[in-house]
Amino acid sequence: xxxxxxxxxxxxxxxxxxxDEEKTVELSKAIIAGNIDAYExxxxxxxxxxxxxxxxxxxxxxxxxxxxxxxxxxxxxxxxLRPHITAAETDKKHRVxxxxxxxxxxxxxxxxxxxxxxxxxxxxxDLGRDVPPARFVEKAKELGADLIAISTLMxxxxxxxxxxxxxxxxxxxxxxxxxxxxxGPISKRFADRxxxxxxxxxxxxxxxxxxxxxxxxx
Amino acid sequence: xxxxxxxxxxxxxxxxxxxxxxNEPIDRVAFNSFAMGFAARISGMDRGTYYRNPERAFEACLxxxxxxxxxxxxxxxxxxxxGAWEFGGSVIWPDNDESAAPRSFGPVxxxxxGVDSLPDPDPETAGMIPLIDRFNAVSRKxxxxxxxxxxxxxxxxxxxxGDATFLRWMIRYPEAVHxxxxxxxxxxxxxxEITIAKYGAENCAIQCAVPMDSNLLMSPKAxxxxxxxxxxxxxxYYLEKGVRRFLVHLCGNHTGNLIHWRDIPLPPRTIFSxxxxxxxxxxxxFFGKDHIIAGNISTTLxxSGSYEEVFAETVRCLKAGMKHPGGYILMPACxxxxxxxxxxxxxxxxxxxxxxxx
Numbered sequence: 001x002x003x004x005x006x007x008x009x010x011x012x013x014x015x016x017x018x019x020d021e022e023k024t025v026e027l028s029k030a031i032i033a034g035n036i037d038a039y040e041x042x043x044x045x046x047x048x049x050x051x052x053x054x055x056x057x058x059x060x061x062x063x064x065x066x067x068x069x070x071x072x073x074x075x076x077x078x079x080x081l082r083p084h085i086t087a088a089e090t091d092k093k094h095r096v097x098x099x100x101x102x103x104x105x106x107x108x109x110x111x112x113x114x115x116x117x118x119x120x121x122x123x124x125x126d127l128g129r130d131v132p133p134a135r136f137v138e139k140a141k142e143l144g145a146d147l148i149a150i151s152t153l154m155x156x157x158x159x160x161x162x163x164x165x166x167x168x169x170x171x172x173x174x175x176x177x178x179x180x181x182x183x184g185p186i187s188k189r190f191a192d193r194x195x196x197x198x199x200x201x202x203x204x205x206x207x208x209x210x211x212x213x214x215x216x217x218x
Numbered sequence: 219x220x221x222x223x224x225x226x227x228x229x230x231x232x233x234x235x236x237x238x239x240x241n242e243p244i245d246r247v248a249f250n251s252f253a254m255g256f257a258a259r260i261s262g263m264d265r266g267t268y269y270r271n272p273e274r275a276f277e278a279c280l281x282x283x284x285x286x287x288x289x290x291x292x293x294x295x296x297x298x299x300x301g302a303w304e305f306g307g308s309v310i311w312p313d314n315d316e317s318a319a320p321r322s323f324g325p326v327x328x329x330x331x332g333v334d335s336l337p338d339p340d341p342e343t344a345g346m347i348p349l350i351d352r353f354n355a356v357s358r359k360x361x362x363x364x365x366x367x368x369x370x371x372x373x374x375x376x377x378x379x380g381d382a383t384f385l386r387w388m389i390r391y392p393e394a395v396h397x398x399x400x401x402x403x404x405x406x407x408x409x410x411e412i413t414i415a416k417y418g419a420e421n422c423a424i425q426c427a428v429p430m431d432s433n434l435l436m437s438p439k440a441x442x443x444x445x446x447x448x449x450x451x452x453x454x455y456y457l458e459k460g461v462r463r464f465l466v467h468l469c470g471n472h473t474g475n476l477i478h479w480r481d482i483p484l485p486p487r488t489i490f491s492x493x494x495x496x497x498x499x500x501x502x503x504f505f506g507k508d509h510i511i512a513g514n515i516s517t518t519l520x521x522s523g524s525y526e527e528v529f530a531e532t533v534r535c536l537k538a539g540m541k542h543p544g545g546y547i548l549m550p551a552c553x554x555x556x557x558x559x560x561x562x563x564x565x566x567x568x569x570x571x572x573x574x575x576x
Contacts, residue, residue, distance in 0.1 A: 019389065060474070063437040065385040072386075103318055105299075108381050108435070155521045155555045156255070156317035185518040193522075 005036050009044040012077060016049025017056070019069040021076045028080035038084035043121065046077045050119030054204035064108065067203075071115040078118075094214055097140045098149040099127030101160045106153035109183055112203035113149060120207040122147075133163040140177050147210055152183040161186075162194035169195075178213045182206055221567040223288040226575065231290045238510065238545050239463075239487050247536060247574040248290035249548040249566065250512070252491075255556030257282040259316050265556070266313030269297065269320050272353035280360070288567060290547070293362055295353040297346075298429060300368075301377025302326050304345030304405065305336055317556050320346075325380035330387060330394035336378070336401060341408030354413065363463055364417040367409045369426030369452045371402035372445050376430045378402070384430075388440055395444050403448045407455055419460035425467060426453065432470025434495070441475045446482065454483040464488040465512075469552060471495035476504050484509070487545075494518075494551040498535060502542035511539055512547035520562050521555035528562045532569035540576070548574070 008031055015023035024046075031041045053070045056062040062070070096117050100110050107129045117124050125143055127135060140148050150161045161181050168174040178197045181190070191199035197213065200206035228245040229237065237244045254275070258268035261278035268275045272295055279293035302322035303309040312318035327336065341347065347367075354364035375398045376384045387395045414422055431445045453464070462485045470493055491512035492501050502511035516523070519531045532548070539546035548570065 060433070060437075063433070063440065064435045065388045065437075065440065068382060068386050069389050103315075105321055106381075108385075111382060154317075155517045156557060158518070159522070187518065190518065190522065 004034070005040075006044075008034070008036065009041060009048070012041060012045025013049035013052065016046060016070050016073050016077075017052050019066065019073060021069075021073040024073040024077040025080060028077040032080060032084055038081040039086070042078065042081050042085070046074050046081070047119050047121055050074055050116065054116055054119075054207070058202065058204055064112065067112060067115065071119075074115070074119060093121060093123040094147070094210075095143050095145040096122045096124045096147045096149055096210065097127060097136060097143065097145045098124055099131035099136060099151070100129040101150055101152045101157050101164075102130055102132045103157040103160065104152045104154050105129045106183075107151070109153065109203070110149075110151040113151065113182065113200070113206045116203040116207035117149070117210060120211060122207075122210060133160050133167055136164045137167045137171070137173070141173060145177060146214060147178045147180060149180045149182070149206065149210075151181075152186070154183075155185045158183070158185055158190065159194075161196070165195045178210075180206060180209060180213075221288070221564070221571045223567075223571060226571065227288070231287070235290050238547070241487065241545060243576065244545075245575060247540060247546055247548050247570060247576075249288070249570055249574075251282070251286070251289050251291040251554045251563070252294060252549055252552075253279070253282055253291060253554035254294050254296075255317065255319070256554045256558055259556050260285065260560075264312065264314050264316055265318060265320075266311040266315060269295075269349070270311060272349050273356050276353060276356045276360075286563065286567075288570070293353075293357055293360075295350065296365070296368075296425075297321075298373065298427070299377055300346065301374030301402065304339050304347070304374060305378050305401075306339075307378075309345070322377050325383065326378050328379060328383050330391040333394050333397045333401070336398075338401065339405050341405055342412055344405065344409075347409050351413070351416075354417065358417055358421060363421055363423035364413055366413055366422050366424040366456060366461065367406040367452075369406075369424055369449050369456070369466070370428050370431055370445055371399045371406060371448045371452075372428070372430040374402040374405070375399055381430070381435075385435060388436065388444060392444070399444065399448050403451060406452055410452070410455065414459050414461070419456075420462070422456075422461050423463035423465070424453070424456055424461060425465045427467040427469055428472065429469035431475065432468075432472050432495075433474040434470045438474035438478065442478050446478050450482050457483045457485060461485075462487075465491060467491045467552075468496060468501075469493050476501070479505075489547060491547070491549050492551070498538035499541060502539070502544065502546075505544070507542075507544040510545040510547060511542045512549045513539070514551040515548070515566065517551050517553070517555050520550055520558045520566075523562065525561050525565045528565035529569045532566045533573050536569065536573045540574075 012027045180198045181196045182200045188199045198209045257278040297319040299321040307326040308323045486508045489510045492514045
């Protein structure tokens with residue numbers, strides 16, 4: 001039984017890396033049919049696969065098209081496995097509010113970060129594109145989020161990332177959330193200047209950083 | 219503090235550029251601001267007004283050139299988010315906005331089957347084409363070249379179906395990608411034919427910006443398969459027709475694609491401008507002394523950096539670019555940010571004045 005379970009998890013991971021949505025679905029269904037723990041399957045199968053994909057992306061073996069297709073496979077598997085996660089396991093998840101800052105509609109980078117965060121088992125609430133600064137704050141408070149992740153590709157909109165932090169400070173809630181920023185014109189220097197907790201150079205680094213933030217808090 | 223170039227310059231901006239293009243010695247580095255939104259702002263107009271009114275956009279660019287006569291700026295008009303409007307969608311104008319460019323309302327199609335039913339747009343009237351033509355008309359009246367449609371179809375194709383969809387199709391539906399690229403290429407060539415016939419090839423110039431073809435998005439293999447054949451076709455057409463003024467703006471990281479640019483037909487003295495992701499010296503070495511390198515002042519620093527930081531950054535670019543035997547143009551890494559403090563443009567001027575002379 002244990003061997004079979006590990007084989008299924010490995011198979012799931014391989015299917016993700018192989019961009020094989022059909023196989024991912026087949027194995028996910030087999031996992032449910034075999035009464036194997038869905039949360040463990042997500043962790044050791046889907047997420048593990050996406051971590052491997054993330055490394056391939058950093059090594060420039062995979063590019064954005066491959067990452068997107070792998071994520072399609074991951075989401076297909078999640079759709080089958082998620083309903084079988086227990087409420088307690090759902091409660092364990094950390095919440096992220098993510099979006100592209102107001103004035104900007106470029107969202108590929110944000111979507112890649114979302115994929116890698118979800119693959120790392122964060123619960124991600126996607127505000128979409130062209131998001132006013134106040135909306136990040138409002139949603140983060142509403143959800144009791146742990147992390148606010150803000151993206152932009154344009155120099156003309158980046159200063160509004162600082163506005164999000166300013167709003168958090170003004171209403172005394174800055175300490176409740178970690179704030180991470182990223183995108184083409186963004187740098188660590190900029191992140192430090194506006195008072196963000198972190199800057200990630202790519203989607204994989206964003207997911208790693210998010211995990212680091214939360215480990216530091218424990 | 220205004221810098222007095224008049225006492226030090228030996229060439230006018232026009233003469234400087236002429237000699238650079240002829241690969242003759244020049245007095246100092248030319249600076250092309252590549253400013254559109256900044257020109258609009260300095261003229262007191264929002265970007266909606268700029269883009270809706272090409273004639274006023276031209277005036278704004280001329281005003282900027284007159285205000286900063288030490289630059290080698292040229293009037294510019296265009297925006298990156300193209301394709302949807304041309305193929306039946308709509309555009310959102312940045313009215314009352316100093317920062318944003320026009321953008322598409324959304325993709326026109328998202329299913330690969332939809333490519334066949336996309337209309338073949340009129341190359342005279344589709345989307346932004348008539349606006350470009352109005353800008354070209356006023357440019358020609360003032361002796362500036364007319365702009366030809368960009369040399370890659372990928373910008374428009376991603377606008378038609380959405381970035382993520384296009385990238386997914388590269389793997390799932392490669393034939394649909396080729397059909398789409400073909401349709402867009404036909405439109406670009408149709409518009410180009412009209413422009414060349416109207417103004418003459420010797421009076422036309424091409425700025426080929428390739429942001430969606432970068433390795434930040436697609437692999438070099440994908441570039442070779444899905445972009446390069448069409449870029450070759452379009453730029454080859456321009457070359458065959460007698461167009462000789464080429465600028466290729468490598469927006470993003472194109473390091474992996476560079477090898478493929480050797481197969482793409484280009485005239486000597488093509489200008490390669492690069493973004494902040496690429497290295498000036500390495501890219502210049504790659505293209506060699508037959509071509510000109512341009513770039514790559516950080517737009518983040520221009521907009522948000524201090525005077526001292528912009529000065530240092532400009533000096534960095536000058537030191538790297540001036541080594542290139544093919545010639546160098548100082549430029550921002552991408553469009554000059556509209557919100558750049560005027561003091562930071564003065565920092566660029568000071569850096570050129572102190573370090574930009576040969």
